[in-house]
Amino acid sequence: MASVLVVEDDQFVRSALIRHLTEAAHTVRSVGTALEALREVAHFRFDVVILDLGLPDLDGSEALKMLRGITDVPVIIATARDDESEIVRLLNDGADDYLTKPFSVEHLSARMAAVLRRSRASAGEAPPPRVIQVGGLSIDPLRRQAELDGAPLDLTRREFDLLTFLAGRPGVVVPRKELLAEVWQLSYGDDQTIDVHLSWLRRKLGETAARPRYLHTLRGVGVKLEPPGGSRSGHQQGHQR
Numbered sequence: 283m284a285s286v287l288v289v290e291d292d293q294f295v296r297s298a299l300i301r302h303l304t305e306a307a308h309t310v311r312s313v314g315t316a317l318e319a320l321r322e323v324a325h326f327r328f329d330v331v332i333l334d335l336g337l338p339d340l341d342g343s344e345a346l347k348m349l350r351g352i353t354d355v356p357v358i359i360a361t362a363r364d365d366e367s368e369i370v371r372l373l374n375d376g377a378d379d380y381l382t383k384p385f386s387v388e389h390l391s392a393r394m395a396a397v398l399r400r401s402r403a404s405a406g407e408a409p410p411p412r413v414i415q416v417g418g419l420s421i422d423p424l425r426r427q428a429e430l431d432g433a434p435l436d437l438t439r440r441e442f443d444l445l446t447f448l449a450g451r452p453g454v455v456v457p458r459k460e461l462l463a464e465v466w467q468l469s470y471g472d473d474q475t476i477d478v479h480l481s482w483l484r485r486k487l488g489e490t491a492a493r494p495r496y497l498h499t500l501r502g503v504g505v506k507l508e509p510p511g512g513s514r515s516g517h518q519q520g521h522q523r
């Protein structure tokens with residue numbers, strides 16, 4: 283649950299974004315120009331700004347610089363241009379992350395979760411939840427103990443980290459790249475690393491890739507953890523303090 287400013291001049295993209303974000307329980311305001319965006323961030327506090335680069339009034343990088351001049355709110359760039367050098371420049375200019383259009387709702391949610399986690403961690407706001415509860419899974423990150431349906435799980439360090447990371451964002455598809463970065467602290471690597479640990483973890487949770495209960499692999503996209511019964515209950519469960 284975050285307060286989001288959507289800066290997007292394309293009416294169709296904009297209403298789709300608003301709909302999806304609202305469905306995900308976020309509060310959304312939206313504008314269609316960079317100048318309106320500047321006025322918004324000057325008057326309201328947002329947790330994250332999703333900034334389209336192709337705006338009618340200002341070039342995206344100009345808009346970003348001006349935003350950065352008045353706020354340190356996390357900014358996710360949305361760009362139709364898959365221009366690596368430009369993206370690198372924008373990240374250096376203060377963007378927190380980027381999405382290449384067209385992007386899926388799952389991808390946006392994952393990016394937003396990562397950006398919000400980083401900004402909240404650096405603001406010292408949300409300490410790690412004492413116990414994460416998803417369905418019959420119960421994970422205590424501080425004690426590094428996990429249980430399934432009341433029975434302790436005997437996990438390796440990596441399995442525990444992987445499970446905790448996924449359980450911290452139930453129902454969200456986490457891209458493999460993000461898992462590598464967050465759990466393995468690797469900026470690149472091969473998918474086998476993740477697959478091997480996932481299959482060990484699955485075995486300990488008493489499930490298989492063919493008959494998943496908690497761990498779901500979306501081929502070519504990523505991995506998500508949700509309680510048996512589907513994503514609807516997944517969003518209602520989650521953190522308990």
Ligand code: CA
Nearest residue numbers: 291334336337
């Ligand atoms: Ca545009």
